Amino acid sequence: MPNNSPSRIPYLDLQAAIGATRHMGGLEATKDLVCLCRVGPAHHVLDVGCGPGTTARLLAREVGCRVTGVDIRPAMIARAIEAARSARLGSRVAFRVADARSLPFGDGAFDAVLCESVATFVEDKPGLVRELARVTKPGGRIGFNEEVWVKPPPSDEYMAFMRHNMDVEPDLPAARDWEGFLLSAGLQDIETRVFDRADAGRESSQKRRYSLADGLRILVRSGWLYLVNPAFREYKRLWKQMPEGLFEYLGYGIFAGRVTVPHPKKDLPVGTVRSIYRQAGWDWTERK
Numbered sequence: 001m002p003n004n005s006p007s008r009i010p011y012l013d014l015q016a017a018i019g020a021t022r023h024m025g026g027l028e029a030t031k032d033l034v035c036l037c038r039v040g041p042a043h044h045v046l047d048v049g050c051g052p053g054t055t056a057r058l059l060a061r062e063v064g065c066r067v068t069g070v071d072i073r074p075a076m077i078a079r080a081i082e083a084a085r086s087a088r089l090g091s092r093v094a095f096r097v098a099d100a101r102s103l104p105f106g107d108g109a110f111d112a113v114l115c116e117s118v119a120t121f122v123e124d125k126p127g128l129v130r131e132l133a134r135v136t137k138p139g140g141r142i143g144f145n146e147e148v149w150v151k152p153p154p155s156d157e158y159m160a161f162m163r164h165n166m167d168v169e170p171d172l173p174a175a176r177d178w179e180g181f182l183l184s185a186g187l188q189d190i191e192t193r194v195f196d197r198a199d200a201g202r203e204s205s206q207k208r209r210y211s212l213a214d215g216l217r218i219l220v221r222s223g224w225l226y227l228v229n230p231a232f233r234e235y236k237r238l239w240k241q242m243p244e245g246l247f248e249y250l251g252y253g254i255f256a257g258r259v260t261v262p263h264p265k266k267d268l269p270v271g272t273v274r275s276i277y278r279q280a281g282w283d284w285t286e287r288k
C-alpha cells in the first residue's frame with residue numbers, strides 16, 4: 001500500500017520531533033550489546049546514530065563511562081543535549097551532528113562503538129562497519145543491534161509497509177551476512193545473537209529506557225503534535241494499517257566483534273565486568 005501522501009512526515013523526523021526513538025529489544029538488547037562490547041567505566045564510547053541520547057545517558061549514569069553520541073539529524077542532537085542537561089551529566093556525555101558513513105574522528109579514537117538500529121537505514125552496510133572499525137582502538141569492540149528477517153516474509157505487503165512507513169529498505173541482510181561484514185572489516189572474535197519478538201519481556205523493556213521525566217516530555221510533545229500537525233495525525237493513521245503479524249517475521253540481531261590487534265590487548269577480567277553490571281542492578285546471570 002504505497003504511501004504517496006503529500007503531508008507525510010518521514011519516520012525518523014517524526015521520532016526527532018517527539019524526542020523518542022526505539023530499537024528492537026529495548027533496554028534488554030542495549031544491556032546485551034554493552035556486555036558483548038565489554039564496556040567498562042574507564043572507556044570512551046561512541047554511540048552512532050544516538051537519536052535523543054537515551055543509551056548515552058544510560059551508560060554514563062550506570063556504567064560510569066564517557067560517551068560521545070553522533071546523529072545525522074540536528075533535531076535529534078538538540079534533544080540529546082537538552083536531556084543530558086536536565087540529567088546533569090556534565091562532561092560525561094557529549095553530542096554532535098555527524099554522518100556515520102564519514103565520522104569526524106581520527107583513527108582509534110574510541111574504546112568501544114555501539115550502533116543500535118541505524119545501519120538498517122544505511123545502504124552501504126559493509127562500508128559503515130569499516131568506518132566504525134576505523135575509529136575504534138585496536139583491541140576495542142564494535143557492536144550492532146539491527147533488524148533481520150527471522151523467517152521469509154510471506155508477501156510483498158510487509159515489505160511495502162516498511163518501505164513506505166518506516167523508511168527502511170526491506171531487503172535486510174541475514175545474520176550470516178552481518179558476520180561477513182564484520183569479518184571483512186577485519187574484526188575478530190565475532191559474537192552473534194538473533195532474537196525474534198516472542199519474548200514479550202524484552203519488548204516491554206522499551207519504556208524502561210526512558211525516565212519518568214522523559215516519558216512525560218514525550219507524552220506532552222506527542223499530544224501537542226497530534227493537535228497541531230496534520231502530518232502527525234496522518235502518520236498515526238497509516239501506522240494502524242501495519243499488516244497483521246509483521247513482527248512474527250521481523251526480528252533483530254546483535255552482532256559484535258573486536259578490532260584486530262597486532263598484539264592483542266586483554267579484556268577487562270570477567271569478574272570486574274560482572275561486578276560493574278551488578279552494581280548497576282543488571283542481572284548478569286540472565287545474559288545468554
Ligand SMILES: C[S@@+](CC[C@H](N)C(=O)[O-])C[C@H]1O[C@@H](n2cnc3c(N)ncnc32)[C@H](O)[C@@H]1O
Pocket residue numbers: 012021022023048049050051052054070071072073076098099100101115116117118121122
Ligand atoms: C531508529 S533510530 C535509533 C536511535 C537510537 N540508536 C536508539 O536506539 O534509540 C535511528 C537513528 O539513526 C540516525 N541515523 C540514520 N542514518 C544516519 C547516518 N547516516 N548517520 C548518523 N545517524 C543516522 C537517525 O537520525 C536516528 O536518530
